[in-house]
Amino acid sequence: MIDEKINLSELKNLKFEYIKNEYVVTLVDNQGFEILKVYGISIVDAINDLHQNLI
Numbered sequence: 001m002i003d004e005k006i007n008l009s010e011l012k013n014l015k016f017e018y019i020k021n022e023y024v025v026t027l028v029d030n031q032g033f034e035i036l037k038v039y040g041i042s043i044v045d046a047i048n049d050l051h052q053n054l055i
Contacts, residue, residue: 014050016043025050 015026015034025046027036036053040046 014047022046027054 013028013030015028017024017026023040023043023046025038025040025043026034027050028034036050038046038049038053040049
């Protein structure tokens with residue numbers, strides 16, 4: 001397995017925020033509309049929640 005770090009700014013369709021002691025990840029379409037918003041105690045938890053909601 002390759003140990004490669006992800007630069008969050010490269011994830012163009014995801015918006016990352018920290019609001020009220022939790023991380024918020026929002027899926028954004030090409031026109032800027034927010035499609036899905038998920039929450040987690042870490043960025044990884046929020047991304048995993050996003051993934052679970054999509055499958």
